[in-house]
Amino acid sequence: MSSKRPQPYFSRSQVTLVRGLWMVVTAILAFMTLFPLLWMVSIAFKPAAESFSSNLIPQSPTLDNFIYVLTAVPFVRYMANSFVVSATVTIVALFFHTMAGYALARLRFPGREVLFLSIFSTFLVSLPVIIVPLFVIVKAMGMLNSYAGLIIPAIFNAFGIFLLRQYYLSLPKEIEEAARIDGAGYWRIYWSVILPLSRPIMSALAILFFLANWNSFLWPLTITSDPNLWVVQLGIANFKSQYSASWNYMMAASTIVAIPTLILFVIFQRQIMDSLKTSGLK
Amino acid sequence: MTTIAETAARRRHAGRTRLSARHREWIAGYLFVLPDALGLLVFLGVPMALSLLLSVFEVNGFGGYSFVGAKNYLRMWNDPLFWKGARVTALYAIMLVPLLYVCGLGLALLVQRTDRFNAVMRSMFFAPHMVSLVVVALVWQFMVVDKIGVVSRLTAALDIGGFSFLGDPNFALITIVLVSVWFLMGFYMLIFLGGLQDIPRQYYEAAMIDGAGPVARFWFITLPLLKPTSFFVVMVSMVAAVAGAQAFDIIYVMTKGGPANATSVLIVYIYQQAFGFGAFGYAAAMASILVVALMIVTAVFFALTRGGRFNHEQ
Numbered sequence: 001m002s003s004k005r006p007q008p009y010f011s012r013s014q015v016t017l018v019r020g021l022w023m024v025v026t027a028i029l030a031f032m033t034l035f036p037l038l039w040m041v042s043i044a045f046k047p048a049a050e051s052f053s054s055n056l057i058p059q060s061p062t063l064d065n066f067i068y069v070l071t072a073v074p075f076v077r078y079m080a081n082s083f084v085v086s087a088t089v090t091i092v093a094l095f096f097h098t099m100a101g102y103a104l105a106r107l108r109f110p111g112r113e114v115l116f117l118s119i120f121s122t123f124l125v126s127l128p129v130i131i132v133p134l135f136v137i138v139k140a141m142g143m144l145n146s147y148a149g150l151i152i153p154a155i156f157n158a159f160g161i162f163l164l165r166q167y168y169l170s171l172p173k174e175i176e177e178a179a180r181i182d183g184a185g186y187w188r189i190y191w192s193v194i195l196p197l198s199r200p201i202m203s204a205l206a207i208l209f210f211l212a213n214w215n216s217f218l219w220p221l222t223i224t225s226d227p228n229l230w231v232v233q234l235g236i237a238n239f240k241s242q243y244s245a246s247w248n249y250m251m252a253a254s255t256i257v258a259i260p261t262l263i264l265f266v267i268f269q270r271q272i273m274d275s276l277k278t279s280g281l282k
Numbered sequence: 283m284t285t286i287a288e289t290a291a292r293r294r295h296a297g298r299t300r301l302s303a304r305h306r307e308w309i310a311g312y313l314f315v316l317p318d319a320l321g322l323l324v325f326l327g328v329p330m331a332l333s334l335l336l337s338v339f340e341v342n343g344f345g346g347y348s349f350v351g352a353k354n355y356l357r358m359w360n361d362p363l364f365w366k367g368a369r370v371t372a373l374y375a376i377m378l379v380p381l382l383y384v385c386g387l388g389l390a391l392l393v394q395r396t397d398r399f400n401a402v403m404r405s406m407f408f409a410p411h412m413v414s415l416v417v418v419a420l421v422w423q424f425m426v427v428d429k430i431g432v433v434s435r436l437t438a439a440l441d442i443g444g445f446s447f448l449g450d451p452n453f454a455l456i457t458i459v460l461v462s463v464w465f466l467m468g469f470y471m472l473i474f475l476g477g478l479q480d481i482p483r484q485y486y487e488a489a490m491i492d493g494a495g496p497v498a499r500f501w502f503i504t505l506p507l508l509k510p511t512s513f514f515v516v517m518v519s520m521v522a523a524v525a526g527a528q529a530f531d532i533i534y535v536m537t538k539g540g541p542a543n544a545t546s547v548l549i550v551y552i553y554q555q556a557f558g559f560g561a562f563g564y565a566a567a568m569a570s571i572l573v574v575a576l577m578i579v580t581a582v583f584f585a586l587t588r589g590g591r592f593n594h595e596q
Binding site: 029033039052096097103108109112115119121135136158186187216222266269 | 306307308310311312314315317318319322325326327328329330332333336389392393399400402403404406408409410412413414415416417418420421422424425430431432468469472473475476479522525526527530531534535549552553556557562565566576
């Protein structure tokens, strides 16, 4: 599909024209894709009277909406909850998944393939289909309305194990073998050889895990009814039911919730997109 | 003679140490996998099994369980709302999967060339996927508010308006599908870009020498060689659509299943039954049907990809 070299079908000027048009179309589509997010930010800065005017740039930008949202609703508390939950899940998940991924890729033990396939088979089980029995189990464990209930079940997912295993399969064996000849045990090899080597994929996964947990809604909705434990997504969904006509407040709240993830994305777009790109088949 | 005995002894010795080293490797392997295996078992495996078990029980208001046999399944069979939910779920998946495929592949082809311009474009197309579904749903709901939302006014100006995006049962599900596509297409664009990257350039060059135009090259090289990627995309998006992985959040915020149950996908109905009415047994029965459906899809997926390995290890 690329038109890098002169083709028999088109002359050089035609190629330039086609490429120019191509870029214009791409840019228009990209702008349309981004428009809802720009609109959200725009309304967040508009006074209530201007909410439904069609100008993208606010005529009289104001911070009132943000101030109202942050003072009338404990949004800071919600954000702190989200941060604690997401960060804890990310750290523990990375620790467990690197261990499992390393063993599944590198250590030989009976049942390894079966184990890997059973882990892989949970890849496609998504939370909604098991939400009812999962709730029953977590409730029986006494973790209803607790940070433990928010955090522990969110740690385990096959996606991270799978990606890490694939990554470890691609590492050269020699480094580990050198360590083993030096008399290092398996824990030592994992801790001082494998972990440092997995820094790039771990940072990519850390961002993905953090984002996924920051954005998750269904599980916190199910497991917490105590407003003190609400994460930010619950906070905003509840905010909607209280202020359903005040779109300027709602868009300000949405912006507050979305901005941390969008900033993370702008900083780490390379890592995020590369790691997701390889999550397909490679 | 002695040399032979020596070699034999050494071999035996070596054999023994290798065996014990192997045992150590076994133990290390099990211990390393243990935390994750245990966690997945408790929070994924057991729930799946429990789903089946719960479905033959009825839960009363005080949390007591009583065995009811196939009653929940009979109730399901006679529940028009269950069938409505199954139909809406199927409709959602049938609309979403092809649309996502076309949009994902289309965007990937659009920004396939690697240069700075396309890098920026890729990020712009992917950005919606970074925002939480709750926010996505809120923003879109705001944009399609009857008569005054920016999209509603646009469609009215183009003279294709007059309907309500979320209030009209004929359009509500389509709106939900379009919002899902907007959220997901950047992700599938990336998956397709990964697939396109793996197609050797020489194929295109050879085809160009033979005089194949862009359409022919797409049809005879890109599409056939993208087969594994396409397969992955269709399966993953299908499973996610049926399970309601994205649909739940969007629907919960935008319509709560309405109007007139037009967007009541199964998972929303199940959630209402369980956490709205406390009918855990009945909800579990419906969920177990969903689990079985997904297991069939996954089994087909496994059979066709030789255990989910694709071509990774050749």
